[in-house]
Amino acid sequence: MQLHQFRHSAFCEKVRLVLAVKRLPYTVVEVTPGLGQLALFRLSGQRQVPVLVDGSEVIADSSAIALYLESNHPSPALLPADPGERARVLLLEDWADTALAAGCRLALVHAAATDPVLRSALLPDSTPGPLRQLVSNLPSEVMGSVGEAFDSMLGAGERQRLLANLEQLAVLADAQPCLVGSSLSLADVAVAAQLGLLLFPASSGAPLAGCGVSGIADHPLLQSLFSWRDRILAEVAAA
Ligand SMILES: N[C@@H](CCC(=O)N[C@@H](CS)C(=O)NCC(=O)O)C(=O)O
Structure with missing residues (x-):
């Protein structure tokens, strides 16, 4: 998986924490504010980080990414069953x-x-x-x-x-x-x-x-x- 991010964005940190809890390997693509966001727009249809790329799946938004990871890698769970x-x-x-x-x-x-x-x-x-x-x-x-x-x-x-x-x-x-x-x-x-x-x-x-x-x-x-x-x-x- 690839995480497109700004290093000091709290939403990107949230996704890095979810990936770490689930022990999932990934590489980071540091997006350059401005110019780099044009490429991000071409990739994901919007210009904000974080964006996760998993094969053919491109997911924007930290909450959407967290839910995607939770459903594809349920253990350890970050959403309670209750x-x-x-x-x-x-x-x-x-x-x-x-x-x-x-x-x-x-x-x-x-x-x-x-x-x-x-x-x-x-x-x-x-x-x-x-x-x-x-x-x-x-x-x-x-x-x-x-x-x-x-x-x-x-x-x-x-x-x-x-x-x-x-x-x-x-x-x-x-x-x-x-x-x-x-x-x-x-x-x-x-x-x-x-x-x-x-x-x-x-x-x-x-x-x-x-x-x-x-x-x-x-x-x-x-x-x-x-x-x-x-x-x-x-x-x-x-x-
Ligand atoms: N709701 C989004 C918020 C993401 C967000 O606000 N990203 C900021 C960085 S912290 C961003 O990409 N800002 C650049 C812009 O809006 O052009 C999420 O949870 O991922």
Whole structure:
């Protein structure tokens, strides 16, 4: 199988985690934003990553890919057999992919506007050195006003809502090792993948690993949530 991806996309991380749990071998095709997405459009009829190619099958969208892998490689299962638990997993997956994803993405973009290390590290690996340098050296006055523009997108209310939801998630993760039932599910994988935008895990490599959105990555009430996330990633790696 081939996974067409952006390395630091949370939706691509979600698919990599599903592939790892199921111990499926695959190769990665790093898509260049812009030009590379034209080729992706020709391949899949749309321009977003992730896209999985399995022989003649071309599947776009992380949830569609997860369901495809679940039906073709059912063991180990990431969707519970019990209908009630399965419904809770699918609802949590959808929340992670929509509201949580939007909040995490805006929080990260806002943080990158004011943090040159984060900004440069998030550029695709194929970015030429001089351009990378230029982006990281953008004057702080310019980036400050970009930060203000993002402030109006991620208003105080949005940030408060993200924080409130993360605090509830921390309570849930403190109460039980997995979000639904007693074993790892697609809900854990989808949530863990999005949390990677707020505090980059070790697998992001230098210099991103350990970097994150200040005020969230270092929030005292959320430390147990990030530890839970690290435990989920360790469980996937050991699968
Ligand atoms: N619902 C999709 C969302 C995928 C998505 O938002 N992909 C982003 C990267 S994180 C993308 O390809 N953005 C480029 C674009 O929209 O042109 C999924 O679950 O896979």
